[in-house]
Amino acid sequence: MRACLLFLILGVALVLQATVFDFVSILGVKPDLVLLVVIFYGFIHGQREGAYLGFLGGLMTDFLTGHYIGLNALSKMAAGYLAGMGQTKLYKENIFIATIVSLAGTVVGQTIYYLLLLVTGIKVSLYNGFFHVILPVALYNGLLTPLLYGRFYRSSTRGLLKMPEV
Amino acid sequence: MSRSNYKKIFLLTVLVLITLLAVRMTSLKREELTPLETAVKDSLAPVQEVTIGFARGLHDMLSSAANLGHLAEENKKLKQEVRELKSRLDRVEEYKVQNRRLKEMLQYREFTVDKYKLMTAAVIGRDPGNWFGTITVNRGANDGVDKDMAVIVPGGLVGRVVAVSKHTAEVLLITDPRSGVAAVVQQSQEPGVVEGVANSTGMVRMIHLRRDAPVKPGQVVVSSGVGGIYPSGVRIGKIISTENDPGGLFQTAAVEPFVDLRVLREVFIVTAVYTPEVNLPLEGNE
Numbered sequence: 001m002r003a004c005l006l007f008l009i010l011g012v013a014l015v016l017q018a019t020v021f022d023f024v025s026i027l028g029v030k031p032d033l034v035l036l037v038v039i040f041y042g043f044i045h046g047q048r049e050g051a052y053l054g055f056l057g058g059l060m061t062d063f064l065t066g067h068y069i070g071l072n073a074l075s076k077m078a079a080g081y082l083a084g085m086g087q088t089k090l091y092k093e094n095i096f097i098a099t100i101v102s103l104a105g106t107v108v109g110q111t112i113y114y115l116l117l118l119v120t121g122i123k124v125s126l127y128n129g130f131f132h133v134i135l136p137v138a139l140y141n142g143l144l145t146p147l148l149y150g151r152f153y154r155s156s157t158r159g160l161l162k163m164p165e166v
Numbered sequence: 167m168s169r170s171n172y173k174k175i176f177l178l179t180v181l182v183l184i185t186l187l188a189v190r191m192t193s194l195k196r197e198e199l200t201p202l203e204t205a206v207k208d209s210l211a212p213v214q215e216v217t218i219g220f221a222r223g224l225h226d227m228l229s230s231a232a233n234l235g236h237l238a239e240e241n242k243k244l245k246q247e248v249r250e251l252k253s254r255l256d257r258v259e260e261y262k263v264q265n266r267r268l269k270e271m272l273q274y275r276e277f278t279v280d281k282y283k284l285m286t287a288a289v290i291g292r293d294p295g296n297w298f299g300t301i302t303v304n305r306g307a308n309d310g311v312d313k314d315m316a317v318i319v320p321g322g323l324v325g326r327v328v329a330v331s332k333h334t335a336e337v338l339l340i341t342d343p344r345s346g347v348a349a350v351v352q353q354s355q356e357p358g359v360v361e362g363v364a365n366s367t368g369m370v371r372m373i374h375l376r377r378d379a380p381v382k383p384g385q386v387v388v389s390s391g392v393g394g395i396y397p398s399g400v401r402i403g404k405i406i407s408t409e410n411d412p413g414g415l416f417q418t419a420a421v422e423p424f425v426d427l428r429v430l431r432e433v434f435i436v437t438a439v440y441t442p443e444v445n446l447p448l449e450g451n452e
Contacts (some may be wrong), residue, residue, distance in 0.1 A: 015210070015217055019214050019292070022292055025366075025428070030296060032296070055181075063206045064207070064210065065300070066192075066199055066203050067194055067328070070187075074182065074186075074189075120189060122344055124343045124363070124364050
């Protein structure tokens with residue numbers, strides 16, 4: 001049930017990104033909702049879970065994009081893992097801290113994506129990459145965090161996304 | 167480090183290597199999509215079509231509501247009536263804009279009937295990320311769309327088809343950093359290559375221009391037809407600025423595309439280009 005719900009959330013986030021979000025883009029940039037879900041999940045449940053969901057969400061994005069399959073899987077996996085590092089060290093209930101984690105996680109995820117682009121031979125200048133994509137996406141994701149994190153956190157600790165006790 | 171940790175690191179390394187291999191193998195150069203990708207694209211197409219239609223409706227509705235907020239303050243008594251009328255007017259305006267757009271496309275189609283064979287397609291999706299610039303259109307292999315067909319609108323060049331499933335086609339926009347279009351500066355016929363910068367900027371740049379080439383802001387860039395993918399003479403954009411390359415041999419021009427690729431709704435896929443027979447006078451002919 002929980003796995004199906006996560007899959008559904010990623011699917012809906014992906015369809016929204018591929019359709020609706022162009023209408024709410026700011027300076028040509030739209031938020032990376034899939035990455036945001038991965039970061040939230042990693043921050044709440046830890047490195048391993050974050051990396052797993054990051055790989056799955058990234059792979060789904062790659063399949064929809066249809067080319068260079070693995071770019072999103074690897075970058076989102078790293079972002080999920082990094083967000084998970086804060087699970088035991090940071091105060092998860094605090095939305096301000098969650099916003100900082102979202103900002104940092106998005107910067108890391110997008111930077112790894114950028115580096116993988118360079119490895120693949122796709123040239124994007126550092127200036128354009130950082131100022132026209134990485135930074136605006138991170139800010140956009142950071143702005144969305146206060147709106148979405150509370151619900152996600154409650155669902156993950158008390159609701160449908162709560163992990164079964166072992 | 168324990169044995170199980172070594173095992174985990176080994177498995178992670180294998181996963182990363184396999185994924186990197188997948189990245190390499192699924193580049194734009196491959197001929198066909200895998201059956202899994204085709205299935206994903208085809209099954210998502212109707213969902214995307216409905217969602218984007220809904221989003222457009224909501225967007226129009228919200229815009230009209232925003233306009234009404236201003237009117238409501240001045241005409242409290244007539245608020246409801248004005249809202250309805252305005253809503254109707256907005257709808258009429260939307261139809262007018264749509265009508266103008268479609269008429270323009272029809273005229274363009276008639277105008278270019280002896281140059282290209284065009285197929286109309288509606289945009290049903292976009293790349294979910296911010297780095298690449300691709301759109302998904304509702305025409306695919308079943309409609310006769312093939313890889314490397316050029317995509318245009320009356321305003322100018324849009325891109326080319328890079329992947330086709332049965333019912334959809336993926337179009338690589340000229341603003342995508344993976345895109346390269348052989349082009350010339352219309353005024354001086356100076357050749358170069360127009361490539362994408364990063365999709366979010368909405369700009370392209372023309373590279374490989376000779377350093378001493380007479381290239382100035384305001385000049386128009388059109389496709390040259392070299393390479394065989396894009397037909398020649400299709401408008402691309404206007405030069406905004408130029409700068410010399412650090413290497414010293416070339417200069418680069420920043421180009422603003424004529425087409426706002428972020429608001430595309432319908433496009434033309436060029437399914438055939440008719441080359442006019444040109445009889446050049448040969449030296450020595452009577």
